[in-house]
Amino acid sequence: MTRTGNKSRRALPKEVRKEQLIQATIKCIAKHGLSGITLALVTREAGLSMGIANLHFDSKEKLLLETLQHVTAEYAAGQAAILESEDFSSTGARITALLDFDFSPPVIEKNKLAVWFAFLGEAKSRPTYQRACSRQDSMAQMRITELFQLALDEAGDTAADAALLAAGYISLVDGLWLNALVDPRRLPWKKAYRVARHYLASAFAQHIALDKRGLDGM
Amino acid sequence: MTRTGNKSRRALPKEVRKEQLIQATIKCIAKHGLSGITLALVTREAGLSMGIANLHFDSKEKLLLETLQHVTAEYAAGQAAILESEDFSSTGARITALLDFDFSPPVIEKNKLAVWFAFLGEAKSRPTYQRACSRQDSMAQMRITELFQLALDEAGDTAADAALLAAGYISLVDGLWLNALVDPRRLPWKKAYRVARHYLASAFAQHIALDKRGLDGM
DNA sequence: CCCGTGAATGAATGGTCATTCATTTGTTGC
DNA sequence: GCAACAAATGAATGACCATTCATTCACGGG
Numbered sequence: 001m002t003r004t005g006n007k008s009r010r011a012l013p014k015e016v017r018k019e020q021l022i023q024a025t026i027k028c029i030a031k032h033g034l035s036g037i038t039l040a041l042v043t044r045e046a047g048l049s050m051g052i053a054n055l056h057f058d059s060k061e062k063l064l065l066e067t068l069q070h071v072t073a074e075y076a077a078g079q080a081a082i083l084e085s086e087d088f089s090s091t092g093a094r095i096t097a098l099l100d101f102d103f104s105p106p107v108i109e110k111n112k113l114a115v116w117f118a119f120l121g122e123a124k125s126r127p128t129y130q131r132a133c134s135r136q137d138s139m140a141q142m143r144i145t146e147l148f149q150l151a152l153d154e155a156g157d158t159a160a161d162a163a164l165l166a167a168g169y170i171s172l173v174d175g176l177w178l179n180a181l182v183d184p185r186r187l188p189w190k191k192a193y194r195v196a197r198h199y200l201a202s203a204f205a206q207h208i209a210l211d212k213r214g215l216d217g218m
Numbered sequence: 219m220t221r222t223g224n225k226s227r228r229a230l231p232k233e234v235r236k237e238q239l240i241q242a243t244i245k246c247i248a249k250h251g252l253s254g255i256t257l258a259l260v261t262r263e264a265g266l267s268m269g270i271a272n273l274h275f276d277s278k279e280k281l282l283l284e285t286l287q288h289v290t291a292e293y294a295a296g297q298a299a300i301l302e303s304e305d306f307s308s309t310g311a312r313i314t315a316l317l318d319f320d321f322s323p324p325v326i327e328k329n330k331l332a333v334w335f336a337f338l339g340e341a342k343s344r345p346t347y348q349r350a351c352s353r354q355d356s357m358a359q360m361r362i363t364e365l366f367q368l369a370l371d372e373a374g375d376t377a378a379d380a381a382l383l384a385a386g387y388i389s390l391v392d393g394l395w396l397n398a399l400v401d402p403r404r405l406p407w408k409k410a411y412r413v414a415r416h417y418l419a420s421a422f423a424q425h426i427a428l429d430k431r432g433l434d435g436m
Numbered sequence: 437c438c439c440g441t442g443a444a445t446g447a448a449t450g451g452t453c454a455t456t457c458a459t460t461t462g463t464t465g466c
Numbered sequence: 467g468c469a470a471c472a473a474a475t476g477a478a479t480g481a482c483c484a485t486t487c488a489t490t491c492a493c494g495g496g
Contacts, residue, residue: 010443010493029343034339036343049446051445051486051487052445054484060483117339121251121338122253122254122339123400124332124399125251126254130400133400137404164412168390175390175393178392178396191385192385192389227474229461230473235474256454266474266475267476269457269475270474272454272455278455
């Protein structure tokens with residue numbers, strides 16, 4: 001229940017209400033799953049009335065889609081900031097930043113990951129979801145490949161395949177997120193982080209040290 | 219439509235009907251997703267009448283659960299056969315067999331993977347699904363860790379961490395399956411296979427060659 | 437202070453779907 | 467053949483839920 005003490009209803013700008021409903025939707029998907037979600041649950045979670053979801057989003061389907069886009073856009077923005085920033089002193093620092101970002105608290109937050117995988121699980125049967133998931137991924141994969149190629153060039157490594165390494169990193173992180181989310185006892189977040197770091201360290205030995213213990217704040 | 223020409227109904231043993239319904243459920247989940255599935259769709263796909271699902275499974279929920287168990291058990295059996303077989307000439311051959319199995323046609327079949335990830339996507343909000351998914355995974359992870367430890371011992375490698383490598387391999391394969399399933403154009407199966415092979419080759423250089431081109435039958 | 441505007445409400449509506457069960461139909465033992 | 471039994475059917479039932487909309491209410495301009 002999110003009600004912050006208000007007893008009387010108040011008119012608020014559309015954007016505030018939409019954000020409020022999207023946050024409630026994220027919580028509800030995490031708690032009840034995509035097939036258990038109802039507008040009654042979402043609006044109750046938001047402390048609002050039944051009809052409000054359709055008022056601001058026209059339909060349940062559009063609310064779900066905007067919720068997915070909200071989550072993916074947030075991740076894409078953070079990642080793009082790292083891939084495009086001018087502030088990194090070295091390629092190794094940039095790759096490390098990418099890794100740390102992928103396991104930072106806002107990214108591995110339980111509810112958001114739950115939303116992400118809930119939609120992915122339905123993606124192949126719903127082209128709309130599939131497009132929302134893939135949209136920015138293609139571009140990210142290209143940029144990560146370029147970054148990895150740069151690291152290989154700096155190391156004089158002509159044998160390794162940057163595209164293969166990038167595809168592997170992306171899939172590895174997806175798999176780690178999924179396993180840590182579903183059963184954190186079998187795969188604790190700290191261990192997941194170390195696995196990903198090890199993957200990068202063995203591909204870019206000159207840029208990334210193996211032993212640095214990160215993620216201590218978890 | 220699966221009707222194989224029969225026009226009149228026929229009484230068949232319980233097990234045959236259950237199998238028939240589970241196969242139809244797999245197809246329907248792949249086509250419509252977990253939140254779009256209905257008993258009408260499943261029974262129509264099976265060429266049977268509406269009431270038959272409840273007759274043999276008591277409820278929709280139990281049908282879904284048995285379908286999940288069917289898919290996981292099939293995978294677990296194939297994997298266990300490799301991990302326990304006495305017939306491998308070397309540790310390297312066993313690891314290679316594990317890899318080839320993970321990307322063999324029956325395992326990467328679109329419909330089965332779709333079922334697997336559909337349930338995983340709902341797993342954190344449904345303890346029943348979570349248990350069905352995790353049940354055998356813990357044991358598999360232990361056995362794979364032992365296998366990897368054996369390979370490290372044989373290579374005289376005392377620095378590497380078998381548990382970390384096993385967790386990484388399992389998550390990597392999950393991530394590769396997911397990405398190849400959702401968008402095979404961005405990650406073709408052949409490339410996914412090469413990524414996984416590369417992961418193992420860099421961990422077990424003495425046991426697994428990098429360049430062998432597998433998966434030509436795809 | 438009092439409207440006019442539009443945000444918000446929630447009871448009512450209609451559609452979808454799991455589940456039930458009376459009936460039909462095939463099978464098996466005699 | 468013929469009961470007796472079990473499997474299978476699908477129309478009927480009732481629960482649940484997205485969506486609608488008449489009504490209520492808060493706010494700002496005059």
